Amino acid sequence: xxxxxxxxxxxxxSEGASLELRCNYSYGATPYLFWYVQxxxxxxxxxxxxxxxxxxxxxxxxxxxxxxxxxxxFNLRKPSVHWSDAxxxxxxxxxxxxxxxxxxxxxxxxxxxxxx
Amino acid sequence: xxxxxxxxxxxxxxxxxxVKIECRSLDFQxxxxxxxxxxxxxxxxxxxxxNEGSKATYEQGVEKDKFLxxxxxxxxxxxxxxxxxxxxxxxYICSAHTALHLTVxxxxxxxxxxxxxxxx
Numbered sequence: 001x002x003x004x005x006x007x008x009x010x011x012x013x014s015e016g017a018s019l020e021l022r023c024n025y026s027y028g029a030t031p032y033l034f035w036y037v038q039x040x041x042x043x044x045x046x047x048x049x050x051x052x053x054x055x056x057x058x059x060x061x062x063x064x065x066x067x068x069x070x071x072x073x074f075n076l077r078k079p080s081v082h083w084s085d086a087x088x089x090x091x092x093x094x095x096x097x098x099x100x101x102x103x104x105x106x107x108x109x110x111x112x113x114x115x116x
Numbered sequence: 117x118x119x120x121x122x123x124x125x126x127x128x129x130x131x132x133x134x135v136k137i138e139c140r141s142l143d144f145q146x147x148x149x150x151x152x153x154x155x156x157x158x159x160x161x162x163x164x165x166x167n168e169g170s171k172a173t174y175e176q177g178v179e180k181d182k183f184l185x186x187x188x189x190x191x192x193x194x195x196x197x198x199x200x201x202x203x204x205x206x207x208y209i210c211s212a213h214t215a216l217h218l219t220v221x222x223x224x225x226x227x228x229x230x231x232x233x234x235x236x
Contacts, residue, residue: 032223043209043227051223090159095223102148102213104225108159
């Protein structure tokens with residue numbers, strides 16, 4: 001069955017430090033992979049996506065992620081974290097064709113706190 | 117491009133009343149819209165999916181008579197929480213997906229800002 005695992009529920013880093021958020025997936029074919037960010041009380045904003053091609057993808061706000069098929073992972077990275085990056089981060093995989101619809105499966109999320 | 121507007125952002129209602137939440141795609145035609153529910157500090161739970169002009173498909177365990185979804189046009193979907201009770205209090209988020217637009221990427225869900233529902 002398809003699934004997404006974000007092993008870290010909560011991560012705290014110092015401002016200026018590097019960041020890596022982990023995401024592992026289980027999927028029967030080549031997946032579409034996404035990272036979304038959610039600020040408190042807000043909807044989700046797409047940070048980056050992987051559909052095919054170069055396995056290192058660049059996103060907005062200085063984030064990047066690397067698709068590693070052998071490890072079934074799609075970890076999110078940022079070289080230097082800013083205080084404004086504090087938010088909830090969701091990894092998602094798709095498409096899940098169910099009932100004729102193209103759905104996404106979301107991980108449980110990782111809450112990032114940034115210390116000044 | 118790819119802006120999804122959700123309204124209202126916060127609503128408080130009395131128990132037993134109905135509440136309607138709107139989700140609009142502002143600059144593209146959304147062939148499919150999704151409705152999620154999110155409990156505090158948890159991930160998104162998909163409630164239902166709908167195509168324009170079709171009946172919504174509800175996920176297992178979601179009461180279709182409780183959560184009415186209408187997808188009347190390619191830019192508007194509504195979720196009506198009927199006879200709301202305190203246990204329906206939650207954060208509801210919609211997203212839109214397109215298979216039509218030339219410049220808006222397909223296979224991506226674009227999310228609204230969410231609606232916080234508080235039922236007293």
